[in-house]
Amino acid sequence: MDKKELAGLVRPNILALCPYSTARDELTGAPEVFLDANESPYPNGWNRYPDPRQAALKKAVSALKGIPTENIFLGNGSDEAIDLIYRVFCEPGKDNAVAIVPSYGMYEVAAAINDVEFRKVPLGDDYSLPSGALLAACDSRTKAMFLCSPNNPTGNAFPREDILALVRAFKGIVVVDEAYIDFSSVGSLLPEIASNPNLVVLQTMSKARGMASLRVGMAFADPFTISLMSRVKYPYNISGAVQELALKALSSDIEGQVREIVTERARLVSALPSFRCIRKVHPSEANFLLVEVDDPDLLYDRLIADGIIVRNRNRVEGCRGCLRITVGTPEENDRLIQSLKDYEKSHIR
Numbered sequence: 001m002d003k004k005e006l007a008g009l010v011r012p013n014i015l016a017l018c019p020y021s022t023a024r025d026e027l028t029g030a031p032e033v034f035l036d037a038n039e040s041p042y043p044n045g046w047n048r049y050p051d052p053r054q055a056a057l058k059k060a061v062s063a064l065k066g067i068p069t070e071n072i073f074l075g076n077g078s079d080e081a082i083d084l085i086y087r088v089f090c091e092p093g094k095d096n097a098v099a100i101v102p103s104y105g106m107y108e109v110a111a112a113i114n115d116v117e118f119r120k121v122p123l124g125d126d127y128s129l130p131s132g133a134l135l136a137a138c139d140s141r142t143k144a145m146f147l148c149s150p151n152n153p154t155g156n157a158f159p160r161e162d163i164l165a166l167v168r169a170f171k172g173i174v175v176v177d178e179a180y181i182d183f184s185s186v187g188s189l190l191p192e193i194a195s196n197p198n199l200v201v202l203q204t205m206s207k208a209r210g211m212a213s214l215r216v217g218m219a220f221a222d223p224f225t226i227s228l229m230s231r232v233k234y235p236y237n238i239s240g241a242v243q244e245l246a247l248k249a250l251s252s253d254i255e256g257q258v259r260e261i262v263t264e265r266a267r268l269v270s271a272l273p274s275f276r277c278i279r280k281v282h283p284s285e286a287n288f289l290l291v292e293v294d295d296p297d298l299l300y301d302r303l304i305a306d307g308i309i310v311r312n313r314n315r316v317e318g319c320r321g322c323l324r325i326t327v328g329t330p331e332e333n334d335r336l337i338q339s340l341k342d343y344e345k346s347h348i349r
């Protein structure tokens with residue numbers, strides 16, 4: 001897709017939008033007296049409005065990812081970026097989006113909120129990418145396709161070449177959610193945004209980066225898409241406190257933690273199948289395991305009674321019989337294994 005085709009996907013009202021201009025957007029020079037924004041003049045650490053462009057935090061993300069700042073959007077979690085993609089590209093009541101299922105629930109919720117038809121395409125055997133069915137589900141009003149790799153809740157990552165083939169074949173926005181990419185042996189699609197204007201890669205500070213409470217999501221895309229998302233967002237979508245804390249946290253090295261999680265994932269993958277109640281442990285490139293068990297509701301309750309909460313996916317299309325279990329610290333995973341041992345002892349079949 002070329003840039004002209006990209007512009008043709010945008011809702012006309014968004015193309016024409018004159019965004020709210022904050023006092024600090026118009027700031028030039030280096031003023032010393034701030035009488036422009038009706039703030040309190042009494043310093044308490046938080047009395048000034050934060051940077052609406054998040055320049056310092058974006059610079060740090062840019063250095064970390066090797067991506068220019070003009071290709072970076074920062075939001076109040078990835079969820080803000082997902083919502084903005086609908087609001088920028090999808091005409092309510094007219095346009096539609098296609099997505100794989102099972103996958104992250106927010107794609108569908110955000111579509112419903114924006115009155116955008118959501119077309120679900122089931123994953124193939126062994127949760128493979130249903131490329132042909134995804135393209136077959138598209139029509140002239142399909143503006144966006146949502147993929148997630150590694151996929152939540154199945155845990156598998158799709159081959160990069162298969163995703164890129166979809167990016168080339170589909171004449172709309174392809175969103176690839178890489179929330180779990182730090183745990184994956186399959187490489188990120190970030191280097192591909194430069195040559196594919198319709199590709200949007202989502203990442204987050206909520207998972208491997210350990211900042212779920214701060215709410216910082218990242219979208220990487222063509223500068224035109226980034227500029228449209230930035231115009232539509234609330235001017236101060238990331239608070240000053242969060243910008244400061246995230247910037248500080250970005251300097252810490254998470255490599256050791258990621259390595260430990262991947263090691264613990266392998267330990268659980270080899271330990272879990274020895275339990276009689278466990279039928280299948282799906283392969284995972286993420287920090288969780290999708291596990292098919294004999295009686296998911298019973299095991300779920302039993303784990304809760306032992307103080308362990310997992311995600312019951314038994315009622316999710318394509319995940320019948322499954323629990324999704326996040327990989328914890330070695331001690332937490334030991335507790336899970338002990339609880340499974342106790343369950344099997346008491347649960348004679």
Ligand SMILES: *Cc1c(COP(=O)(O)O)cnc(C)c1O
Nearest residue numbers: 077078079104152179204206217
């Ligand atoms: C956890 C998760 C996110 C993160 O969302 P935030 O709003 O950034 O916390 C995004 N996508 C998927 C698939 C996830 O599982």
